[in-house]
Amino acid sequence: MKLVNAKDMIAKAYAGKYAIAHINTNNLEWTKAILEAAQENKAPIIIGVSEGACKYMGGYKTVADMTIDLMAHMNITVPVALHLDHGTYEGALAACDAGFTSVMFDGHHLDIAENLTKTEKVVAKAHPKNISVEAEIGSIGGEEDGVVGNGELADPKDAISITKLGIDFLAAGIGNIHGAYPANWKGLNLERLGEISKAANIGIVLHGGSGIPDGQVKEAIELGVAKVNVNTECQLSFAAATRKYIEANKDQQGKGFDPRKLFKPGSDAIKATIKEKLELFGSINKA
Numbered sequence: 001m002k003l004v005n006a007k008d009m010i011a012k013a014y015a016g017k018y019a020i021a022h023i024n025t026n027n028l029e030w031t032k033a034i035l036e037a038a039q040e041n042k043a044p045i046i047i048g049v050s051e052g053a054c055k056y057m058g059g060y061k062t063v064a065d066m067t068i069d070l071m072a073h074m075n076i077t078v079p080v081a082l083h084l085d086h087g088t089y090e091g092a093l094a095a096c097d098a099g100f101t102s103v104m105f106d107g108h109h110l111d112i113a114e115n116l117t118k119t120e121k122v123v124a125k126a127h128p129k130n131i132s133v134e135a136e137i138g139s140i141g142g143e144e145d146g147v148v149g150n151g152e153l154a155d156p157k158d159a160i161s162i163t164k165l166g167i168d169f170l171a172a173g174i175g176n177i178h179g180a181y182p183a184n185w186k187g188l189n190l191e192r193l194g195e196i197s198k199a200a201n202i203g204i205v206l207h208g209g210s211g212i213p214d215g216q217v218k219e220a221i222e223l224g225v226a227k228v229n230v231n232t233e234c235q236l237s238f239a240a241a242t243r244k245y246i247e248a249n250k251d252q253q254g255k256g257f258d259p260r261k262l263f264k265p266g267s268d269a270i271k272a273t274i275k276e277k278l279e280l281f282g283s284i285n286k287a
């Protein structure tokens, strides 16, 4: 199956009160693990790629071509969208030309007028190419790819203005944080999520999906979250499984140092983490 945009899968999830997993990729092994997990669980999926990860992997086109070719080689039949995560204005436009089927323009750091103007321009470039668009209001706390956010709650008035531009789904700051949640974290602001969801009337994106208690994730999905972004939990499970392999000296036994063997426990661990998320988000068998 060819890559698709994320519009239909998110709209269906929003109507059916489940969420699509957005799993960030970091390399070829990651992308293969995401595709295998989606196919095995018959779940539509979004492969998220940050600009930093794109740079690491050799640019937008390398990432798009690799994903397209892997899907053909692996006979992937579930819907898969390739999505630029936290794109800059220039990055979002470039990803539209490189084969991505979905882009996020993250203008949360701009004043709302400029965020709206640039979001509108990204929509104007993306939609004629059948590419879905995510925008952001408020901000997600924590650090991602060197970008530090303080976690400002989104304003429902901004949700109305930005959805009028025709975006397909909306990321909103509701107390969520990228990376690990601190012990004194107050939890998601579900009341604000409800207000934003009502104002936007399209699928809401929950960033910082690693480490949120399951009950809060489920409540958030009930209130209109239709896409949950997960990165850190896959990185942690990959690292833990790789550490276990090396600490058991398996890299020193036979050809255990072969990267295809060395990466196997980590890849399997990513797949297991993704499966847990698909179960939690309710997207198994929705392809």
Ligand code: 13P
Pocket: 024, 048, 085, 086, 177, 178, 179, 180, 206, 207, 208, 209, 210, 229, 230, 231, 232, 233
């Ligand atoms: P985590 O790394 O906290 O899972 O967040 C991922 C994310 O929101 C990507 O946009």
